[in-house]
Amino acid sequence: MHPVIARRLFVSSPSTPSAPHAEIRTLYVDHHAWLLDWLRKRLRHGDNAADLAHDTFVHILGKPERLQELRQPRAWLSTVAHGLLVDRVRRQRVERAYLQAIAHLPEAGVPSPESQLILLETLVRIDALLDGLRPKVRMAFLMSRLEGLSYKEIAERLAISLSSVEKYMATAIRHCYLAQR
Numbered sequence: 001m002h003p004v005i006a007r008r009l010f011v012s013s014p015s016t017p018s019a020p021h022a023e024i025r026t027l028y029v030d031h032h033a034w035l036l037d038w039l040r041k042r043l044r045h046g047d048n049a050a051d052l053a054h055d056t057f058v059h060i061l062g063k064p065e066r067l068q069e070l071r072q073p074r075a076w077l078s079t080v081a082h083g084l085l086v087d088r089v090r091r092q093r094v095e096r097a098y099l100q101a102i103a104h105l106p107e108a109g110v111p112s113p114e115s116q117l118i119l120l121e122t123l124v125r126i127d128a129l130l131d132g133l134r135p136k137v138r139m140a141f142l143m144s145r146l147e148g149l150s151y152k153e154i155a156e157r158l159a160i161s162l163s164s165v166e167k168y169m170a171t172a173i174r175h176c177y178l179a180q181r
Helices: 003-011 019-042 046-061 064-069 073-103 113-130 135-146 151-158 162-180
Strands: none
Touching: 019 046, 019 064, 019 073, 046 064, 046 073, 073 113, 113 135, 113 162, 135 151, 135 162, 151 162
16 A cells, blocks of 8 residues: 555544544554654665555554553554564565575476465465574474474484484474464
8 A cells, every 4th residue: 555545544534433543543643754764764765664664554453452552652663663674574585585496496397476475475474483493493393394304313414312302393393382372
């Protein structure tokens, strides 16, 4: 959505706005310019800042209940925007790696654009799900789940004990379970 359209969405006043709508509109009017400036200082391209500011307010539209407990709107907006920026950077990194991987496939083996999009979305979700795991834990989990290696084979490849692999797998599975809740 174009920023001007987004501004109209937040600023235009319906005849009887609901409380969350009015709160979001007020938040947008009072802090959009500040957020945009804050993002421009952190990003190289103004268009990216405008897109991210827009994405921040769209994200907030999905969480109107948070507005009632809001004490420091700029701190919250910057936190939401930073999280979205991290997600965007993560997605770009995964997308680059994915595109490099399929670039080496023969033309007949390249997935259709629709399949590529589904695969990319899945990879981004998996990457986000595994975020926060220590590198060896993450690697052990991926070796088990993606390569189908046994715990013994993982231990040999990572040069660690079998009991360490078992602990890593328990940690990764617990992490995934808690992230899904």
